[in-house]
Amino acid sequence: MLHHEHDFILPNNAALSIRCRGKRMIDFKHVTLEYPVTRTLALDDISMHVGKGEFVYLVGHSGAGKSSFMNLVLKRALPSKGEVRVAGEALAHYRGGRTALLRRRMGTVFQENLLLPHLNAYDNVAFALRVTGVAQREWPARVTTALRTVGLEHKKYALPLQLSQGEQQRVAIARAIVSDPPLLLADEPTGNLDPDNSREVLKVLQNVNLRGTTVVVATHARDLVETFRHRTLTLRKGKLVRDDPYGGYAL
């Protein structure tokens, strides 16, 4: 009953459908995550899927398992039970050194922007292309496009410390999308931001979504979830307790 096929949104772009087999971007089948060291049950028998091109909120109290969800998709943690598939591919497929290939298919944004302090905005974004071996001649066009998407084309030479927190977070988003991943994961992207900057960042994430990227946002920010309405998954103590197709914040 938590399953549902989503049909709002958006022009799926062609490249995306090639890269993603099937209609599901994220697919959890009876996934349980118990952290091995502390034996904390972080996620308890979660089954759900996120379709290509969706924009989904993940809400829940602190400790409900939002970051754990992200960790599973990122393969930073392995499920104790069940199966996680991303873009049609079981994560077990990305063994050892191939984890890098999985990560290339998703952009990530966290509460801390994780920008490299010694690099300016342009270089921080280009860093994502560098580490994945994209030819240098492609950088200027792609970085510029990404910075334009987040509205920071004019600040490309600024160092992170010379940018506001909201701007820093937008640079982080630009870095996450510069390699055109089909999926963007944002874990509390507005956690450090004031309301204005939060809205700004959320608009940027919606814009990214409008380009065809699947976006998952874990957040505490009730006002955002209620202002910019999207499908909302609610976690409570590791269980998926609500799946609202049209949004709404009800813990």
Add this chain to the structure above:
Amino acid sequence: MTYHFRQALVAMRGNFTATLATLMTMTLTLLMLGFVLLLTLNVNRTLEQLESQVEVAAFLNVGTDGAALLKQVQGFPQVREARLVSSEEVLEEMTRDSPYARDAVTLVGNPFPTTVRMRVGRVEDSRVVAAAVARLPGVGDVEYGAGYVDPTVRALTAIRAAGYGLVGLLLMGTLFNILNAVRVAMYARRNEISVMRLLGATRGFIRMPHVIEGVLLGVLAGAVALAVLTPAYFGLARRVQLLAPVFPVVTDPAVLAPILGGVALLGITIGLLGSLFASRRYLQELE
């Protein structure tokens, strides 16, 4: 590649003490190794020369069957060659060396016994052979060339063994230093590494600057070691040739080049292997 190279240089400058410590132990190791190798080379050369000269001589009692004894002696595995020298021949030799010997003979008769002269395969064997031959019936006295050979050989062998032992220890020290340098460098950029992982960098990509750092340290240490070792060796060789020309000091570049080159190459190899190992291990640790 230029990126990785730059990153390696940044890391080396950033962790200057660790880099310097590694460089120093590494250079010291290579110097020591070069020293031991060159010493061994020259010791071997000297021993070869001694071997070609050292003789064991057995003086036979009067009336002993020289031919039979020669056969027996030739049966010893350590004996390379042996020949029988009659007392007349010995007298001939002595006369050639000192003409007065002939006069002495006219007074007392030929004092020289029939002699079996042997050459041994290795200098170290001369003592054993001498002892064995002395026990044979009919053998009066045994002499073996140059009593100095024995202690010399033993001392040099000991020095060589100690040298290799020291090189082994230093190699281990070098390796630990490389591991430490890579570890420090990786921890210094662990934020960057975790970002890289999230962005989908391969392990190889993340490890590359550290491997380059290791190789670079090897190249540097090798270069410094050669720069010190080569002139020092030739200087010493010149002096030995001047002061003690009996020692056959090796100065042939065709012989020395592979040894010195090998020392430098070993430095690079240690740098490469150490950093490959360390970067893999500490990357796992960081995850």
